[in-house]
Amino acid sequence: MCIQACLNTYLRSATPPVFSSRTCRIASIIEHRHPLKDPSQPEHATKNRPDKEQPADVARGMKYVEEIGLANARDIIKMVRWNDRYGIKFMRLSSEIFPFASHDEYGYKLEPFAAETLREAGKVIGELGHRVTTHPGQFTQLGSPRKQVIDNAMRDLEYHAEMLSLLKLPEQQDRDAVMILHLGGAYGDKPAAIERFKENYARLPQGVKNRLVLENDDVVWNMHELLPLCEELNIPFVLDYHHHNILFDDTQIREGTKDVMDYYPRILATWEKKGITPKMHYSEQTPPAITRTKRRKHSPRVMTFPPCPDTMDLMIEAKDKEQAVFELMRTFKLPGFETFNDILPHTRQDENKPWKPKPKKAVKKSKKKKTDELDELDAKIEEEEPEDVPPPIVPDEEVGMGGPEGRVYWPPGMEDWLRPPKRIIKKKEDGAATPAKKKRKTAADAASIASEAAPLEDVKTPIKTPAKKAAPAKRAAASSTKKKAAAKSVPTPSASDEEDDQLSSPPLSEGTEDEAPAVQKRNARPAATRKKSGRATAQVSYKEEADEMSM
Numbered sequence: 001m002c003i004q005a006c007l008n009t010y011l012r013s014a015t016p017p018v019f020s021s022r023t024c025r026i027a028s029i030i031e032h033r034h035p036l037k038d039p040s041q042p043e044h045a046t047k048n049r050p051d052k053e054q055p056a057d058v059a060r061g062m063k064y065v066e067e068i069g070l071a072n073a074r075d076i077i078k079m080v081r082w083n084d085r086y087g088i089k090f091m092r093l094s095s096e097i098f099p100f101a102s103h104d105e106y107g108y109k110l111e112p113f114a115a116e117t118l119r120e121a122g123k124v125i126g127e128l129g130h131r132v133t134t135h136p137g138q139f140t141q142l143g144s145p146r147k148q149v150i151d152n153a154m155r156d157l158e159y160h161a162e163m164l165s166l167l168k169l170p171e172q173q174d175r176d177a178v179m180i181l182h183l184g185g186a187y188g189d190k191p192a193a194i195e196r197f198k199e200n201y202a203r204l205p206q207g208v209k210n211r212l213v214l215e216n217d218d219v220v221w222n223m224h225e226l227l228p229l230c231e232e233l234n235i236p237f238v239l240d241y242h243h244h245n246i247l248f249d250d251t252q253i254r255e256g257t258k259d260v261m262d263y264y265p266r267i268l269a270t271w272e273k274k275g276i277t278p279k280m281h282y283s284e285q286t287p288p289a290i291t292r293t294k295r296r297k298h299s300p301r302v303m304t305f306p307p308c309p310d311t312m313d314l315m316i317e318a319k320d321k322e323q324a325v326f327e328l329m330r331t332f333k334l335p336g337f338e339t340f341n342d343i344l345p346h347t348r349q350d351e352n353k354p355w356k357p358k359p360k361k362a363v364k365k366s367k368k369k370k371t372d373e374l375d376e377l378d379a380k381i382e383e384e385e386p387e388d389v390p391p392p393i394v395p396d397e398e399v400g401m402g403g404p405e406g407r408v409y410w411p412p413g414m415e416d417w418l419r420p421p422k423r424i425i426k427k428k429e430d431g432a433a434t435p436a437k438k439k440r441k442t443a444a445d446a447a448s449i450a451s452e453a454a455p456l457e458d459v460k461t462p463i464k465t466p467a468k469k470a471a472p473a474k475r476a477a478a479s480s481t482k483k484k485a486a487a488k489s490v491p492t493p494s495a496s497d498e499e500d501d502q503l504s505s506p507p508l509s510e511g512t513e514d515e516a517p518a519v520q521k522r523n524a525r526p527a528a529t530r531k532k533s534g535r536a537t538a539q540v541s542y543k544e545e546a547d548e549m550s551m
Helices: 026-031 058-085 115-130 149-163 169-174 190-203 223-233 241-246 260-272 322-332 372-384 435-452 482-486 493-501 517-523 543-550
Strands: 001-006 092-093 133-134 179-182 212-215 237-240 279-282 313-316 406-409
Touching: 001 058, 026 092, 026 279, 026 313, 058 092, 058 223, 092 313, 133 149, 149 179, 149 190, 169 435, 190 223, 190 260, 212 223, 223 237, 237 260, 241 279, 313 322
Parallel strands: 001 092, 001 313, 092 133, 179 212, 212 237, 237 279, 279 313
Antiparallel strands: none
């Protein structure tokens, strides 16, 4: 019994990636009919694109899409050798190896441009004794009432048959290379859909009929409806256990595998008539699935085997692809389970990565001269330090193969181990200093320092004129009426006077009650903020105040 993995998650995430489903858009095919802006340089996503101003050539556009298909076909060899190393002998080839090959307008034949590449892949498959299959998509239906759908299905089946034939496999392996197909929709009338399928099947080329097999689905067609049709048209029948447990005729059979085993002889007979190795599909529903719709979803891995003969090819259809196969191999100790080990998280030991030697530590210069003993000690340490040598180069045929320890298995849910660790970017707090803010602050600090360090002669200082001494006091016999008549006004000081008042003049606390509001008003004035004037301040006379004090 061989177990099949449709794709390969380990090789898909390798550097460079290995897979066979590269594709493109029709718009890209049309765009690449124009030559590159610089044909002497390789194509670049932005710097060297097709020049639409130059004349288009259909052949140039076809060559572009053909190169994509050839890259996919070359990777088949790597995937088959990888499977063989770890005991997987059965593989489903992608239907997208050659993009748009069956398109009604942009389609093309694989021969002669892909014949040599496919022959090389078939040679490796034949030498290793592997078996391969294909599974055309859900839109390839032979029971549709629409002519366009039937025409598209015919071209798609012919494309798959041509691809398998160009592998040039040995006779039995070529016979085992089948195309698995679903019957399609019922379109409200199952008997009419079956009749249309029969008519269209009869129109197929013999090369397509030899490879076509039918599979029960989980939406429309169950085993009891397809098995009689396969027996009538001599078409092998693929039993899908997962689909059968969702959609079955409860009047004839119960859910599960116990009752379906009674149909094994009839199922195997459809394969034996054509001499093809029997094939069955197995998958399991996701654990939380309850409704019929949710049960259709496949689980990442399967936990057990269905009851089937050892001579049958069992296709495991699971999300984790080859890892689901490894899980079964470990659980049941199948041949090859000892060939692989767990991968190291985020680490690949089977790739050639760019290498740079570690920078040597710079020798600190000291003003003091080192003694001879220190010089000898440094030289000894340098001799004992191991040289930084590059890692061994991995040969091309060993790149992506798991290394000498076969580290290709990743535990359930740990698919991110296949890739480098994600960079964790810490979220900056509100108001945190950013490089731009630091730069602006540095510039502002430098400007303030420069302004403070300006020459002193550039700053004009006000000239302070000392106030004259008060005149001698008059006699006490002076008339009091003259004192009352005199105006008792408070002079308005300049900026320099305010400073002098604050530093040297005593507070005017001995004046009369009439003077108090004026003094309070003066003290409440805000300090001057503009530059001090260089002009000399006006002289202030305190003669009248002195007279009052003498009295």
